[in-house]
Amino acid sequence: MSDFETEDTExxxxxxxxxxxxxxxxxxxVFHALKFCHxxxxxxxxxxxxxxxxxxxxxxxxxxxxxxxQFGLQFFRHFNSSEFGFEIKNLSKKAKLIVDxxxxxxxxxxxxxxxxxxxxxxxxxxxxxxEGQSEDYFNICFELARxxxxxxxxxxxxKPVCESSSSYTQFPTEMxxxx
Amino acid sequence: MSDFETEDTExxxxxxxxxxxxxxxxxxxVFHALKFCHxxxxxxxxxxxxxxxxxxxxxxxxxxxxxxxQFGLQFFRHFNSSEFGFEIKNLSKKAKLIVDxxxxxxxxxxxxxxxxxxxxxxxxxxxxxxEGQSEDYFNICFELARxxxxxxxxxxxxKPVCESSSSYTQFPTEMxxxx
Numbered sequence: 001m002s003d004f005e006t007e008d009t010e011x012x013x014x015x016x017x018x019x020x021x022x023x024x025x026x027x028x029x030v031f032h033a034l035k036f037c038h039x040x041x042x043x044x045x046x047x048x049x050x051x052x053x054x055x056x057x058x059x060x061x062x063x064x065x066x067x068x069x070q071f072g073l074q075f076f077r078h079f080n081s082s083e084f085g086f087e088i089k090n091l092s093k094k095a096k097l098i099v100d101x102x103x104x105x106x107x108x109x110x111x112x113x114x115x116x117x118x119x120x121x122x123x124x125x126x127x128x129x130x131e132g133q134s135e136d137y138f139n140i141c142f143e144l145a146r147x148x149x150x151x152x153x154x155x156x157x158x159k160p161v162c163e164s165s166s167s168y169t170q171f172p173t174e175m176x177x178x179x
Numbered sequence: 180m181s182d183f184e185t186e187d188t189e190x191x192x193x194x195x196x197x198x199x200x201x202x203x204x205x206x207x208x209v210f211h212a213l214k215f216c217h218x219x220x221x222x223x224x225x226x227x228x229x230x231x232x233x234x235x236x237x238x239x240x241x242x243x244x245x246x247x248x249q250f251g252l253q254f255f256r257h258f259n260s261s262e263f264g265f266e267i268k269n270l271s272k273k274a275k276l277i278v279d280x281x282x283x284x285x286x287x288x289x290x291x292x293x294x295x296x297x298x299x300x301x302x303x304x305x306x307x308x309x310e311g312q313s314e315d316y317f318n319i320c321f322e323l324a325r326x327x328x329x330x331x332x333x334x335x336x337x338k339p340v341c342e343s344s345s346s347y348t349q350f351p352t353e354m355x356x357x358x
Contacts, residue, residue: 044286045248045251045270045286047226047253069224072224074226074268075286076268076286076287076288077284077285077286077287078287079287084286087288089253089255091224093314105256106256106314107223107224107254107255107256107263107314108255108256108257108258109255109266135272135285135286
């Protein structure tokens with residue numbers, strides 16, 4: 001308390017809000033390893049991985065159809081700017097990663113717009129960046145969507161992108177998890 | 180031997196040749212943790228870090244003036260192409276990273292041209308990509324330069340970029356390691 005008036009001004013922290021949806025989220029444990037509505041602080045210089053293998057991935061999905069490592073997110077600073085951004089890279093050989101209308105194959109990467117849809121398999125994520133100042137950390141905060149984000153955003157007319165060698169499709173389908 | 184004729188055709192592996200120079204490399208151990216003239220295989224989905232801290236960095240420099248993590252290299256695939264590339268990101272708050280004529284601050288990143296000079300502090304590196312097909316691995320191969328690469332390449336006229344808060348300069352200077 002005594003240091004309160006003389007301490008450095010507290011920095012704001014860039015936050016990536018991730019609103020997430022999976023058509024089977026009610027009956028299957030796909031998101032059981034995620035904390036919702038909670039800012040999770042991450043180091044600015046780390047690559048944050050998402051996928052099935054919790055030994056490698058900071059944010060695991062409990063789903064046999066997800067790749068061990070599905071994608072990676074990294075934080076960076078734009079040139080000649082105080083503004084930060086995020087880059088996403090597809091680390092799955094089996095599934096395409098769709099960022100708005102861009103299809104990323106294995107090892108393709110792209111800088112994320114401040115607000116965008118990211119989809120793979122039956123997973124839908126709406127990512128939104130909230131500006132901050134810290135160059136040491138950023139936050140990720142997950143929220144669970146109650147219904148399909150694609151339906152809500154009238155994005156159903158987007159060209160579906162399927163991969164013949166994979167059971168993943170861009171849109172929710174009635175597939176048996178065990179088939 | 181019996182499988183030789185029926186095995187899959189061996190893939191070529193993308194290789195990043197790094198010819199490296201430090202003005203005190205003869206009398207100080209800066210490069211003692213590096214293996215020279217030896218292909219070192221790295222996973223395509225990892226970020227390879229260079230810096231002082233060997234717990235974090237795959238390629239450590241033994242030099243108190245180097246940041247714990249100086250920079251990171253990642254492998255990626257160009258869009259709609261079978262070609263791979265490398266991206267470099269400055270992970271040091273103290274030193275600028277110079278890629279040809281581009282100055283990278285902390286958390287700035289850039290895709291590397293197929294052949295380029297990368298400098299930080301008194302370190303000079305000539306990076307050259309050799310194309311390969313593997314999407315699982317890439318190689319890094321270090322070579323030691325006997326004299327300054329900047330002198331050799333007539334790059335001395337490039338604008339020097341100094342950081343007032345740091346003892347790093349872009350060009351070799353006669354500084355005492357212990358000062």
